[in-house]
Amino acid sequence: MDTTRLLDTFFELVRIDSPSRHEAEMAAYCKGRLEDLGFAVRIDDTKESTGSDTGNVIAHLPGTAPGHIALSAHMDCVSPCCGVEPIVEGGVVRSAGDTVLGADDKAGIAAILEALETVVADGRSRPDITVVLTVCEELSLLGAGALDPDLFDGTVPCFVFDADGAPGSIVLGAPYHYTLNAAFTGKAAHAGVEPECGASAIQMAAAAVSAMELGRLDECTTANIGMVEGGREVNIVPDRCTLSGECRSLYEDRVNAQRDRMTEALADAADRFGGSVDIDWREDYPGVLFDEADPIVEKLFSAARAAGLEPRTTVSGGGADANLLGTKGAKAVTLGIGMTAFHSFDEHIAIADIEGTERFVEAIIAEFAD
Ligand SMILES: [Zn+2]
Structure with a gap:
């Protein structure tokens, strides 16, 4: 991991305005970054059903080892989220003005992008990787709901980096x-x-x-x-x-x-x-519910420990993209990224947690390259 590049990416992402239904600039940025890494990237044809100015970003990179995983996060933010100016105080990033920070969910996207940069540049063993970046998550999960129902074949573990709780938090259930x-x-x-x-x-x-x-x-x-x-x-x-x-x-x-x-x-x-x-x-x-003994959860525990994180399971009372990715043939689990006080002007995230999430993504890729 290049910690400077990770933080630069995060700052770049939060400075791109991306309220729900206006994710086009974010989608173009992410598409460019993923293409530079060798991914085949498409933007799906869901504008009409979501009302967004762009579709979901779906990217695929063939693996160097067997296996297939998906990494997911959402591109939109709750308002007010335009003109975000990130500031760092005591190792914590917050917004300088009257906006949210947008760590929900740009800390997730930054961690995914940096982990992919690292894994690809180092030529590390990796499974097939699909990246799914959704629009309109904050509007009742419209983007994930509009994804192709046959996007995955029913076996692909999909990790959605979009929950509060420290990196290492594994959301086993959502209603x-x-x-x-x-x-x-x-x-x-x-x-x-x-x-x-x-x-x-x-x-x-x-x-x-x-x-x-x-x-x-x-x-x-x-x-x-x-x-x-x-x-x-x-x-x-x-x-x-x-x-x-x-x-x-x-x-x-x-x-x-x-x-x-x-x-x-x-x-x-x-x-x-x-x-x-x-x-x-x-x-x-529909709901999501994983057993602690599920092989995907066991691998997440190993990956968290390999990343120097304390694995911790929890259940949520609310839905997330994972609920709908589950209807698109993915085995989707939501993971904590350390965002705090999200959906408020006080939203903030510790740099250590952005780095922790990045290490978790790297470790997941390694764990699932089998
Ligand atoms: Zn979110």
């Missing part, structure tokens, strides 16, 4: 996630003159919510009703009320059971108060 939209229809009536002719949609919604078990349901299952809207006037029995919410679980059977219970509560409440309900559930993404 299935379903979003609910429900609309109750009742019957409007004058609230003072003939309320008995009405059917209150707000009462239906209230009864439904109070019948639901919400919050943390077990160590890996959660549910929430996040928005309620309804009614017209204080003197009208409300004929309409909408609810939005979600449920998540690391386990498919548990998320399905919770979804069914919420559906039942909605239908029962509509029935009880003489109305009806339209229920729409959307799958945001």
